[in-house]
Amino acid sequence: MSSDTPQNEPVAPDHQLVIAEMRKQLARYEEHLQHVKKVEQDDDLIDLRELWAMLMRRRWTVIITTALVLLAGLVYTATITPIYRATTTVQIERESTKVVDFEGVEASETGSKDFYETQYELLRSRNLARRVIDQLGLRPPVAQEVQEESGPLAGLKNFFGRFVGGGEDASSETPEPAARGPNLEAAFLANLEVEPVRNSRLVRLHYNSPDPQEAALVVNTLARAYVDMNLERRFEASTYAKTFLEDRIKQVRADLEDSERRFLDYTQARGIINTEDKLGVLREKLSALNSAMVSAEQQRIRAESNYQEMLAADQESLAAILESEVIQKLKQQRVDLQTERSQLARIYKDSYPDMVQLDAKIAEVNAEIGQEVATIRDSIRVEYQTRLREEAKLQESIAATREEILSLEENSTDFTVLKREVDTNRELYDGLLQRMKEVGVAAGIANNNISVVDAAPVPRGPHSPNVPMNLALALVLGLMAGVGLAFLFEMLDDTVKGSEDLEKVIHKPVFGVIPKVREEAGAELGLMTFHQPTSAFAEAYRSMRTALMFSTSEGAPKVLHFTSTAAGEGKTTTAVSTAINFAQTGANVLLIDGDLRNPSLHKVFNAPNHQGLTNYLSGAGEPAEVTQPTGVKGLFLMSSGPIPPNPAELLHGARMVDLVSLGAKRFDYVIIDSPPLLGLADALILGDVAQATLLVVTANSTRRGAVEAALKRLGHSRSNVLGAVLTKFDLSKASYGYGYGYDYQYSYSYGGAAQVEGPDGEPAPAARQSA
Numbered sequence: 001m002s003s004d005t006p007q008n009e010p011v012a013p014d015h016q017l018v019i020a021e022m023r024k025q026l027a028r029y030e031e032h033l034q035h036v037k038k039v040e041q042d043d044d045l046i047d048l049r050e051l052w053a054m055l056m057r058r059r060w061t062v063i064i065t066t067a068l069v070l071l072a073g074l075v076y077t078a079t080i081t082p083i084y085r086a087t088t089t090v091q092i093e094r095e096s097t098k099v100v101d102f103e104g105v106e107a108s109e110t111g112s113k114d115f116y117e118t119q120y121e122l123l124r125s126r127n128l129a130r131r132v133i134d135q136l137g138l139r140p141p142v143a144q145e146v147q148e149e150s151g152p153l154a155g156l157k158n159f160f161g162r163f164v165g166g167g168e169d170a171s172s173e174t175p176e177p178a179a180r181g182p183n184l185e186a187a188f189l190a191n192l193e194v195e196p197v198r199n200s201r202l203v204r205l206h207y208n209s210p211d212p213q214e215a216a217l218v219v220n221t222l223a224r225a226y227v228d229m230n231l232e233r234r235f236e237a238s239t240y241a242k243t244f245l246e247d248r249i250k251q252v253r254a255d256l257e258d259s260e261r262r263f264l265d266y267t268q269a270r271g272i273i274n275t276e277d278k279l280g281v282l283r284e285k286l287s288a289l290n291s292a293m294v295s296a297e298q299q300r301i302r303a304e305s306n307y308q309e310m311l312a313a314d315q316e317s318l319a320a321i322l323e324s325e326v327i328q329k330l331k332q333q334r335v336d337l338q339t340e341r342s343q344l345a346r347i348y349k350d351s352y353p354d355m356v357q358l359d360a361k362i363a364e365v366n367a368e369i370g371q372e373v374a375t376i377r378d379s380i381r382v383e384y385q386t387r388l389r390e391e392a393k394l395q396e397s398i399a400a401t402r403e404e405i406l407s408l409e410e411n412s413t414d415f416t417v418l419k420r421e422v423d424t425n426r427e428l429y430d431g432l433l434q435r436m437k438e439v440g441v442a443a444g445i446a447n448n449n450i451s452v453v454d455a456a457p458v459p460r461g462p463h464s465p466n467v468p469m470n471l472a473l474a475l476v477l478g479l480m481a482g483v484g485l486a487f488l489f490e491m492l493d494d495t496v497k498g499s500e501d502l503e504k505v506i507h508k509p510v511f512g513v514i515p516k517v518r519e520e521a522g523a524e525l526g527l528m529t530f531h532q533p534t535s536a537f538a539e540a541y542r543s544m545r546t547a548l549m550f551s552t553s554e555g556a557p558k559v560l561h562f563t564s565t566a567a568g569e570g571k572t573t574t575a576v577s578t579a580i581n582f583a584q585t586g587a588n589v590l591l592i593d594g595d596l597r598n599p600s601l602h603k604v605f606n607a608p609n610h611q612g613l614t615n616y617l618s619g620a621g622e623p624a625e626v627t628q629p630t631g632v633k634g635l636f637l638m639s640s641g642p643i644p645p646n647p648a649e650l651l652h653g654a655r656m657v658d659l660v661s662l663g664a665k666r667f668d669y670v671i672i673d674s675p676p677l678l679g680l681a682d683a684l685i686l687g688d689v690a691q692a693t694l695l696v697v698t699a700n701s702t703r704r705g706a707v708e709a710a711l712k713r714l715g716h717s718r719s720n721v722l723g724a725v726l727t728k729f730d731l732s733k734a735s736y737g738y739g740y741g742y743d744y745q746y747s748y749s750y751g752g753a754a755q756v757e758g759p760d761g762e763p764a765p766a767a768r769q770s771a
Contacts, residue, residue: 065482067478073473086456087206093449193208224452227450230448248432285401341362494704496697506721510725527605541577542581551723557691559663563686563693571676590671593673594673594683594686609642612640612641616638677710684717693722
């Protein structure tokens, strides 16, 4: 019965207790759900243990793929034609030895990386290849080395040749026929390799050929042809330059003579000797006048400022008057006289002779001050007028000098043009003449910047195939392909692998992980817990019983309902083993066979099934009449009874609710085995009347989608899904990382016999068991 039961429906007292208990468990389950969500947020992190577990599960895929690739690499190595490599070393200098300090006409690339790249491309040029082919008389057999091989292994060789042969697909190198015959240059260059030696001026030239003598002969001829071609290029460049310079000198000499004649005629016609000196003097004079003009303008502005101040300001406040020492002394003298007169005025009248004398002196000082002020004002006016005249004179001189310069330049423009033309033609002629002499000297010196350091000997052993390297590369390629296939198969496989995988799907705890065991003939697997209490199978269910005891604050739920997504997942075996384990603790347990369509509990206990649950539900019997002992102390069985035509209607009646309530009162635990979920409604009805439902899932068989669909149906029926049980877990495929503490193993002694216990108490016997 779910806690979501509407209040307007009558609820039995026992069911109200169940609802209260389920509400108490809600907080604990919500906490667990938060933990599972937190774990899901970390799913994007790489777990090396899970990766290793996946590789162990798919190890045969990796092994077989690696073996096939290794075999293909071995076949390729065994069928390929042995190739011999001859190597010669060439030294390339940026500059040749200088006998004279003259530059040649070839392009200079000193200090540039492009120089060496250019030389490497010249070594790979078709022109040089054609020269060697013509010198040695090589014919179409050379091209056969790069032609596509025929036969059943040709495609395999071309494919693996890209990885273990170090070259391109042979088909891409097949020469196309030309009008003049086979494309020997392409075949030649396909077997040539240019290898620069790092941090040096040396270059190694390699040539591959099935014939060792031919390989040495070709690469040595190539080095000599490269040296000769470089000398020829230098000589041809010098010859062309010399011819070009001779033609150019003739033309420049004619231009020089014509320009000199026109220049001479112009100077004679106008009587011009040289205008450069006079222009220089005038420009210097103009520069001096401009400087003087700037200075005069500054002085005039200063004088004008003083003059304007004199006109606008009081004479006593002029700066020149205030700064005059004479006026200041006179003013001080007047102050002293006025002070003395003031003192005498207290004693004498103004007509007193001393007073008259002081007044005369004061008047005399005032006159001197006025005269001095007048003198200063006149000097300011005179200075301003002087600066104006000086500035005007300088402007007249500058204008006259500028006119003279312009006139002289206008008259000398044609002179300058003709003289510049003569000078340019003379410099060009002298430069060309000097360069032609240098080229002539440099062309006569047969020096070269390329030399052969080591000639190629005849190779003693084949260069390819390299068996260890080929097999090593094939091994790496096989491992990569095998691991890739393993990941692909793993991604396509959506079955539940282990307890941690199951918890991520259901977001609830997994109470037990049951190992996969071998079912002996004539023995009932469900009773193995009773008959073989020391077996790994029994220990796993005891571990599950312990987990259920701690699943709620009141202990294990009193009414447990077991179901699965489909038939054959071990729900009946799990229900029987759980009931036996609870009974072995001294509890009274009622085991009800709720599968009214395909009952099996009476077969497990070898009990009669002529009356059972259907009799009670249809009103034809009482609970005590349809309940029977099982032979296990404390465990009682209520079989299904006759198979009814309407199982869902019988289970949905009120008598089923009353039966569960009565069983919860009379027994310590009531365990219900129901049909599978998908396609049937029986399990949903039983899940609603039980306190808790456990979903049984088979490892490596049940798909995640089926589990999610089952949980969705249980949720719609208001069933309290407590968690899940993972059955048929193969310990040989187990690994660290499944579940929270389920996947460790420990050894213990049980009755003197050593056992190995696996995930969450799953015993793993020394002899591997399989179903």
